Amino acid sequence: MSDTAAPLARRSAAESYLRVLHALMLRDMRTRFGGSHLGYAVVVLWPVVHTFMLVGIYVFRKVPAPIGDSRALFFATGAVPCLIFQYVSREVMKAVMMNRPLTYYPQVKVFDVVLARIIVEIVTGFLGLLVVCAILVAFGIDPRPADAIIAVGGYCAAILLGIGIGTINVGIISFFPAWIMGYQLFSIAMYILSGVMFLxxxxxxxxxxxxxxxxxxxxxxxxxxxxxxxxxxxxxxxYVILFALFSLTIGLLLERFVVRQRT
Incomplete structure (x- = not known):
């Protein structure tokens, strides 16, 4: 009897955890930007608008691309990975502040809130990338990379780095909430200096x-x-992969020994 009870108990615990995670993801997608059902569409389009505002400015000013024939493609290939990294790292941090009351329930832990936001941001970044590619195609620009494996690897590295820095941010704001504003300023400086607009x-x-x-x-x-x-x-x-993994390790340690002690 005990041999069958243990697997059933583990399966029940896993199913309960997945339901909690699913509920957190749905709540996150439905409550952002005013709580409307179209709010998630706004979340997806926000970085897209950000990207094409930048692209539009440089195309309108007829700033030549340092490489290639398409200004839009050059600036998009710089803005999209940078924004994916920044949005993931920032939204993971904001998730804990916005959903802290949920952690008062015994079924919900801070890590669950962080994991749910990470999954939502990965899906959001992927959908945003598809929208950017669709817009480029609509303007007659071929968004297909010459080497898809390298390009996709770069986008995945941006997500991984965003997760790592985001978990560190969660630990920092647990004892220094003003960091959410400080990180905004830090992100602006990084955006300017990272090579989005130049080589x-x-x-x-x-x-x-x-x-x-x-x-x-x-x-x-x-x-x-x-x-x-x-x-x-x-x-x-x-260096990039190890930096991201090291950041994630530090963030998880902060969540285990700092964040949990303060909630």
Whole structure:
């Protein structure tokens, strides 16, 4: 009897956890941006609008692309991975602040809230990327990368880095809530300096060497290598992945030993 009871108990616990996670994801998707059912569509389109505002400004000003024939494609390949990273890292942090009352229920833990937001942001980023590609196609621009494996790997690295930095942010705001504003300012500086609007390798070698320590810079170069094989950039793939995994490890340790102690 006990041999069959244990697997059933584990399955029941897993099903209960999945139901909690599913409920958190649905609540997240339905309550953001005013609680309307169209709110999630706004969440998806928000970074898309951000991307094409940037693209539109540079196309309108007729700023030439440093590489390739399409201004829109060049700026999109820089903005999209950077925004994916920044949105994931920021929204994971905001999830805990917005859903903290839910953690008063014994079935809901802070980690559950973080995991639910991570899954939602991954889906959101993927849908946003599809919308960007669809808009580029509508304007007669081919969004297909020359090397799809490299480009997709860069997008996945952006998501992983966003998750890692986001979990660290969760730990920081547990004892310093003002960090949510500080990270906004930090994100703006990173956005400007990461190479979204320029090619970092054209800078003096000393400056370029310093910028390479910024994993977001290397992620943008990673994605662009998938579109421009002759880009000439050297991406340290191990550094980017290890940086993201190390950040995630630190974030999980903070969640275990700091966040849980304060909730």
């Amino acid at each position: 970092p390798q054209y800078l003096p070698p000393e400056i370029y060497h310093v910028l390479k320590y910024n994993p977001a810079t290397q992620i943008i170069e990673w994605v662009r290598l998938g579109y421009y094989p002759n880009l000439g950039a050297q991406v340290d793939y191990y």
